[in-house]
Amino acid sequence: MIGHDLSGRYEILSRIGGGGMALVYKAHDVLLNRKVAVKVLRQQFVNDEEFIRRFRREAQSAAALSHPNVVSIYDVGQEDDTHYIVMEYVEGNNLNEMIQERAPLQADEAVRIAVQISDALDHAHSNHIIHRDIKPHNILIGNNGRVKVTDFGIARAVTSSTITQTGSVVGSVHYFSPEHAKGINTGEKSDLYSLGIVMYQMLTGRLPFLGESPISVALKHLQETFEDPRFVNPHIPQSVENIILKAMRKNPSERYASAHEMLLDLDTCLRPERLNEPKISFADFHDMEETRVMPAIRGDAGMSSTSAGRERPDPKAAIASDTGKWMEEEKKSQGWKKPVTIVGVTLLLLALLIAGFVWLLDKLDPEEVDVPYVVGLSIDEAYKELQENGLRVEEPLIREFSKDVPKDHVMDQNKKNMKVKANTHIQLTVSDGPELATVRNFVGQRFKTVKEELLGLGFTEDRILVTEEHSEEEADIILKQTPADGEQLDPEKDEIAFVVSLGRETVEMPDLVDESLSTARKMLSTLELVLDEEDVLYEPSYIHEKDKVISVDNFNAGDRVPKGSNITLRVSSGPPADAKKYTFTVKISPAVAGKSSEVRIDYSDATGENITGETRTITGTVDIPVTVVLAPDTVATVTVYRDNQFMDTREIRYEDLNGSGGPGLTIPGEETPPPSDGGGDEGQETAQAGVDEGNGETEGEGEGSGGE
Template sequence: MPSAWQTARKLTPVDTTVADPLLGRLLDGRYRVESRIARGGMAAVYLALDVRLDRTVALKVMHPSLAEDPDFVRRFIGEAKSVASLSHPNVVHVFDQGADAGNVYLSMEYVPGRTMRDVLRERGRLPAREALEIMIPVLAALGAAHQTGMVHRDVKPENVLLSDDGRVKVADFGLARAIDAGNQTKTGVMIGTIAYMSPEQVTSGVADTRSDVYAAGVMLFELLTGQQPYLGESPMSVAYRHVHDRVPAPSTLVPGVPAALDALVLAATDRDPARRPTDATAMLVAAVETHRVMPHDSTPQRPLPGATSPSMPRGFGAPPANPTMVASRTEMLAAPEIAPPAPARRRGVRPVWFLAALAVVMVAAIAGTGWWFSEGRYTKVPELLGLNVALAKAQAEKQGFTVKIGPAEHDDKLAEDKVLRSDPEPGKEVLKDAVITLIPSSGPVKVPVPNVVNLSEGDARAKISEVGLTPGSVSRVPSDTVQRGLVMRTSPAVGTRLREGSKVQLVLSAGLLMPDVSEMQCDQADAFLRQKGFNPTVVQQTDQAQPNTIIAQVPAARAEVTAGQAVQLTCSKGPDTGFHWPWENPDNAQPGQALVPIPDVRFKKVTDAVSELRTAGFRVRVRKIAGTGAVVAENPLGQAPAGTRVTIWH
């Protein structure tokens, strides 16, 4: 039957179309049945709460038709007593057995996680080392059972659980029995799963420790290749191949499987039981030795597309369902071509000292398996993704890893200097002192806003698109320096680094306006306009205005002009009546009007210029003409009475 208490993390009832009378019931006054998680040919498995001990358990409840068979019930209860006495970390524990109103049940350990079948279905074949590291604890569990005189009889991926915390457990010893209890199975009945059934089980119904070894060898073959060695149209055709064919070496399907693993599979699946390892403990010793000498990076190559094996005419594909079969051997062997294999040659008796030494090695191997593959040499790569790189490095080094920082990679979601990924990936089983490479995120790809000032709108949009940004909205404002239709500035500003695809807004000139240079000293106005690309001409005119001061301009201030346009400036010569400004003729200055030097603040910051002039005792008027933040012109210069107004342009 399919194992069920090991289902995925989220449990769902197997069949919701038919009401189950056990759901919600308090079985035997102790177990509250919460959900049915699987149903097989012999029993159903439920998730239940042991209200006495307040723990979650798996209940295996026989089908009513079988519960009415006293012999079957006797075997079922005998199973509970045998397995309950088997204490091993790689065996699913049996807690209790009982009967309530015709419901015969076992209370068993609930192991959340996945089955080996789930792993095969999701990943296909596994790397050689990983496959062996799953099989070793399986062999340790079977070996412990074999040493107590117990045979599993139904070893298959559905009965191997991989718990959420990384443990490997063998489940469903539901058909196991003591080797010397042969009278508990009816003559002529085969019990097991045909895909993993040994030749002697098919031909004679006999199952011993070597039958479990055969099934374990088939399972290792499937882990290494991703498929079962034999498929057929019917159970009889598969049984025929177990009896008459030889399981091929895994490397014939997957090039690169180590020769030692080929040898282990071929030895375990030999058609002659006498040529197999005597029990799972003996196979465990061979498996541990194979693992010890295997290169750590042994990863078989992928088979060529379309490659098939002589034993696999259908090629690659998902394995079929593997229900536990309870069937008449007479019917199975109705085909005359399925016959027992020839009697095996009796092997020589090994000396007592050799057997004693081998037993010591076997016991040591079982005892050391847990250390070797869990708490000893290996550990899991910690979950470091999303952490600050420095913090992640410190955490990993604290756990004994050697940490390298790889080149950063861009990521649209993860911020800069966070761990984007690690090699090996989190959760991977590695040596405790292994090297972990952390790849930090450099954040999203960012590009600087290109310089599109003084470009037309079309050229600016093209240049922005070329660097991976998106041209955004357009606004227009008058300008004293930029001709109509050209870009004055961008938002964000030129040089700002933005994520790819971000929008850049354009500010275009609504027209080049004539600067207002009135009241500016003539030489300063001429120099300023030439710097801005105009072509000024200065004419002198007698006027009451301060000498050497602009009194008129053509084009007028704020008129729209073009770059390089000619400009006529009218400069005051002063009055022709002999009048002089007080600061121009100190001898004629009014009594008490002392002249004070005017600080020359040109090219200084506006704020500094204003402060300096006010400190010197002058009033200040500020006019914007260039928008540079620095003073470009000043009037008057020289000397003037304290309190005189000084104009500065910036």
């Protein structure tokens, strides 16, 4: 089974226990994402239809129990020949393991455990469910100290075919009540007897009755007394011993009247004024059904002279013998006097006796009546119909959940389409309507998780209504629910509505890169986003001008941002302190004098690669200033194109910028006559780098590109 997905929902993880009827596994419920315990019926019982029917019926009855000290039953199902029950998984040990390791337990701990078991039994008995198999193996102790009683109703399912299976009775016979051992119907007080034995074992570390076989132990429950608990463990308070003695009385009428009465006694038994109370006493009780050794019945004719000689004279036999002799003598003395009179009187008396007997039978034998079919009628209508036909309704009614039969209407009857004696009791099974689910408080939980739980209870998606709204809660959190906590719903008919948070209202994050800081503030304020002064981070930049936004740290452009969110900006403080700007002039003429040419100047520097700095149309010789920015240990390049043809390029090194300037570029036209020797010096001087309109001053600052 380990590794198997039972019914496609329960993933079997490991085996955690087992008994004569079933094996118990730890499993994972993949639908509700929780750990569960799965009890699987042993294979030797899968063909016993009567057992399976009772097994499932009683498991469903136990599922109706809802108590903190009862292991909850979640599901009952079948996959092929595998019958299983899914129940609450309790992290901890069972009481039997605790007794084996630590017994005898302290009185206060044993009483605390017994109180919780009694509380569970009180709840079960009030719901007409009798455990019938209370023993330490069926008592789970969670790691938090909570006591959980398991296997409610399962012991009821044991039939005659299972009582003989090895292990199915041996494990429980030490906790049988006397009436259980007799094989008669057991009631609520049988569970209290078993609880008394559990307390005895917790406080003494031993069982009250031991034997070589289950039968011998069962006989001891019927016939023998047990050692007082205080004789085994003198540290047990007298008040606690009194509870054990009363719970373990062989006569059920001398035990506690109910689990609730025993619970009240346990609640007060450790109070100081009760610890040394007198030992409880009971009147002598002789069970007429108890097993006795009786003398053999012997007839005189079959006795030998030797054995007859050893028999003690029986006074009654002697009297009978004397009486017989007297009657024989009397008969001889009277002879045959008045025989006709004696015979006549005898015949008359016999005739009268027969006539009276016939008359009495006629009076005692009630008439037969037809049983009306009341299935589908309401309870009141069924009562009326049966009573009008001279029949009675057996109490209590059997009540079961039904999806198809309305509440308080008859689902089934045990006798139908037949004749029965008048005043016969008819057992009715009445509908409790569909099994309702109690709504708990889902507010504050994630809707996705709650939805899976509701689907597991039988709700469909169209009956789980959702309204979404913005709130301060994060998205998918349930804000409201209708109906409220504690109400009951039919999962197959009723609706449940939720208001679910969408989180805070969001806006689209704008692209703020290269926007001025003041413009960015206005844009963010319009969108109800917050920009605090401490969230403005300045840093130098070769690319972005001073007070321009470099980036948004915590969001990207286009992101959905909740209103009221804080935004962090990185803003340019201008070029670094060690950056240098350098401006020089490009003197260029048209390709053909008197005609126009297209001029393009590209440059690369610390601000970027292959930047188009200047594009213009010229018809004569012009001076075009070009400004570049350099970082330490870098080189800037300036490239000139005329009419889309490469003309020349110039490199500027950071370390060459010592303030003395450097040569510019001169690009003459193709048909322009070359300058004379004297004019060459003049032209070179005009194109001197850093010269502004021939004034010979080197610029330390300038525009980002020439001509602007």
